[in-house]
Amino acid sequence: MYVTLEHLKRLEGEVLDQLHALGESQSRLGLEGETVTLQQLRGIELNERAAALAELVLWIGFLQWHIRTFGNASVAEPVVHDYGNIDHRDAVLAYDGVVPMRDAAGAVVTRWDGVSFKVHPVTGEQVPDEAAQVPQWTYVNPRQAVWPAADFIVGNPPFIGNKRMRDALGDGYVQALRGVWTDMPESADFVMYWWQRAADCVRFGLTRRFGLITTNSLTQTFNRRVVDRALAEVGAGGEAGQAVALMLPNTQKSGAGLPRPVAGKLSLVFAIPDHPWVDSSDGAAVRIAMTVGQRSSTNASGRLLYAVEEQVRDDGEANVKLIEQAGLIHANLDLRINTSGLTELVANRGVAFTGMYPLGQGFVLLPQDASKASAGNDEADVLKPFVTARDLTQQNRHAFVIDFWPREEHVVRRDYPALYQWVLTRVKPERDLNPVEERRRNWWLFTRPIPPLRNALSSLRCYIAVPRTAKFFSFQFVSPRTVPDTSVVAIASDDSFHLGVLSSQPHLVWARETGGTLEDRPRYQHKLTFNSFPFPSDDTGLTPALTDRIRQLAEQLDAHRKARQAAHEGVTLTGMYNVLDKLRSGEALTAKDKLIHEQGLVSVLRTLHDDLDTAVLDAYGWGDLRVALADHTPAGAEARAGAVETLLERLVALNAKRAAEEAAGTVRWLRPEFQLRQRGGDQASIETGDEEAEAAHAAAPVAAVAPVAKRPWPTGLPEQIKAVADVLTHTPAAQGLADLEARFTARGRWRERLPVILDTLEALGRARRDAAGWRAA
Known part of the structure; x- marks a missing residue:
């Protein structure tokens, strides 16, 4: 704000100087006596001390300018006025107060403070100290915060990821926040609440422009949904319209017949997708994005700046070289491809998954620990190899993981006592203090076991x-x-043709463009990247001979890399591809690079990739791009950039063509037998998303349901899943949880498992949820 004040006063001076040069004064503009003052700068700050300091700094800056311009004698008493420029309050959540959160019995709800540990008496390791509890709070009358009227909104909101919000802000705050911001996806980071409000203020015409600094994860799917919606929406705007209406002048709020604002088109007119930054809260080096939005009648062109070179200075700051392009800026902060316009193809669904999430380091065993935890070979079915992203890119630890899914606790204790004790002493202390009840209750199981992935891998x-x-x-x-x-994407295919296409330039370019970044590294988003990717087929020029060629090259590529890593312990895929990058660009190799080149046979790796790229491009019928895409030298940069843009345009067009084919009933399945079996073989009505058939089904009258005899609740999880699926299949009416509970008899806490079973059936394509309840898919 201090910098903004400086610029405003400078601009004011330039205008007055120009008027003077023309022999005019402010009166000519009808602005006699008007000047930029502190009252034109408003802010919201949660920290009371920071709010007071910000207002004081503004006054210091204003007085400095005043004295420079008019001298010391011109300063009137009192020197500082309390204009209340900076509101000391929360910027996104308003409330009347906080009271301790209480459970059904009236006891105060607490949780582990997240920082206190103690030594476990058995393992000697640090575990959460369950005695270190902090109270949780209930927010009274929570509601969306109202912002002061402003022509321009600028800010640098807090960088708190969605997974850290509960730890950083408290359960009560997050519950209240999400309860009143019902249009905001729960996957969105905290900063997106500021972005959404600023965008709404601009769309409804209350603000001319906004400019915000966010983390560069703005371009990732979980945040990009907010940007997608803001750029697409035109009209009254539902929740957004109601919230923005609170910011109207009082006369317009209460005036009968006065028009309410209608949302217009939002355009991004300036953006930097990725830039180095130092977080003011803890001094950490982070990557940020900058976006500026304004209202426009059509899609307005914007300025997009890319960082192409960064040099870190001795003081930790970075000199950044930027290049600028102009055009329509999409939600992924790119000019070339609008990811929000892509269609997830039915042909690719049910094949790619984010990996499993154990939630507890005690599940993971390094080779030296496996013999300590295991009692023998009879545990091989639950002691499995485990792979993380680092195992794939760096040196593989050859770790194991204890995977008890889907066994009940008493079965695990009976059949695998040694591993049960290992998890009991190393995982349960941590899971006992987890705020999610299901994770505490099922402490011996992965928190994300992903049954559909297991099913997809079972026959491969x-x-x-x-x-x-x-x-x-x-x-x-x-x-x-x-x-x-969970740091790995698993693609359930053993076809080396798929491996070859995924490893080729068409897919690698597509992945970098659609996936976003985490810090400064590309991110692979299996839903947006894999599910929307159109594989080559007979309509693009794929022949049996090319299919065999791609398979052979993919197998050679996979075998070559694994053989070099097996022969030389220090060779990693990251190291090999760093050297390959230098070879392609013509950069000189260091002594370390030369060693990796020799041990990894990186020039051989290069020829394999070149041949694979040629074969896949031919399979698409795009051999005209081969030479330009293969030239990674500085001299060929312009031609390669043009070829990349053309490649992306063709892939987007092919995605649209495939989506149209699927809507007409033709699906080019990746794993036809498996995928059709999972979806009951009904390609047209289930997989193509036939809206008319769906609407007809929803509108059909529901027949009266005859009383159904209760059945015993099965003891095993697979049998339980089958039993619930059978009820849905043979019941035409939608079923709520209470309806399903009434169809079984059992003792204990079996009802608590029903939501998880229903979610599993939905993921498997066996159940679907609508406003009335659950139905068979």
């Missing part, structure tokens, strides 16, 4: 794994027994 000889976040996306085959961590 191997599957494809790729790091979710990495400088280079290196797709590779792994054993079907290997459990992929």
Whole structure:
């Protein structure tokens, strides 16, 4: 704000100087006596001390300018006025007060403070101290905060990711926030609440422009949904319209017949997708994005700046070289491809998954620990190889993971006592203090076991794994027994044709463009990147001979990399691809690079990729792009950039063509037998999203349901899943939880498992949820 004040006063001076040069004064403009003052700068700050300091700094800046312009004698008493420029309050959540949160019995709800640990008496390791509790708070009358009227909104909101919000802000705050911002996806980061409000103020005409600094995860799917919606929406705006109406002048709020604002079109007129930054809260180096939005009648062109070179100075700051392009800026902060216009193809669904999330380091065993935890070979079915992104890109730890899913606790204790005790002493202390009740209750199981992924892998000889976040996306085959961590995307295919296409330039370019970034590393988003990617087929020029060629090259590529890593312990995929990058660009190799080049046979790796790229481009019928795409030298940069843009345009067009085919009933399945079996074989009505058939089904009258005899609740989880699926299949009416509970008899807490079973059936394509309840899919 201090900098803004300086610029406003400078602009004021320039205007007055120009008027003077023309022989005029402010009166000519009808602005006699008007001047820029502190009252034109408003702010909201949660920290009371920071709010007071910000207002004081503004006064100091204003007085400095005043004395420079008019001298000391012109300063009137009192020197500082309390204009109340900076509101000391929350910027996104208003409330009347906070009171301790209480449970059904009236006891105060507490949770572990997140920082206090103690030594476990058995393992000697640090575990959460359950005695270190902090109270949770209920927010009284929570509502969206109202912002002061402003022509321009600028800000640098707090960088708190959605997964850290409860730890940083408290359960009560997050519940209240999400309860009143019902249009905001729960996956969105905290900063997106500021972005949404600023965008709404601009769309409804209350503000001319906004400019915000956010983390560069703005371009990732979980945040990009907010940007997508803001750029697409035109009209009254539902919740957004109601919230913005609170900011109207009082006369317009209460005046009968006065028009309410209608949302217009929002355009991004300036953006930097990725830029280095130092977080003011803790001094950490982060990556940020900058966006400026304004209201326009059509899609307005904007200025997009890319960082192409960064040099870190001795003081920790960075000199950044930027290049500028102009055009329509999409939600992914790119001019070339509008990811919000892509269609997730039915042909690709149910094949790619984010890996599993154990939630507890005690589940993971390094080779030296496996013998300590295990009692023998009879535990091999639950002690499985485990792979993380780092295992794929760096040196593989050859770790194992204890995977008890889907066994009940008493079964685990009876059949695997040694591993049960290992998890009991190393996982349960942490899970006991988790704020999510289901994670506490099922402490011996992964928090994300992903049954559909397990099902998809069950009949394969191997599957494809790729790091979710990495400088280079290196797709590779792994054993079907290997459990992929949540940092890995698992693609349930053992077809080396798929491995080859995924490892080629068409898909790698697509992945970098659609996936966003985490910090400065590309991110692989399996839903947006994989599910929307159109594989080559007979309509693009794919022949049996080309299919065999791609398979052979993919197998050679996978075998070559694994052989070099097996022969030389220090060779990693990151190291090999760093050297390959230098070879392609013509950069001189260092002594370390030369060693990796020799041990990894990187020039051989280059020829394999070149041949694979040629074969895949031919399979698409796009051989005209081969030479330009293969030239990574500085001299060929312009031609390659043009070829990349053309490649993306063709892939987007092919995505649209495939979506139209699927709507007409033709699906080019990746794993036809498996995918059709999962979806009951009904390609037209289930997989193409036939809206008319869906509407007819929803509108059909529901027949009266005859009383159904209760059945015993099965003891095993697979049998429980089948029993619930049977009820849905044979019941035409939608079923709520109470309806399903009434169809079974059992003792204990079996009802608590129903929501998880229903979610599993939905993921498997066996159930669907609508406003009335659950139905068979």
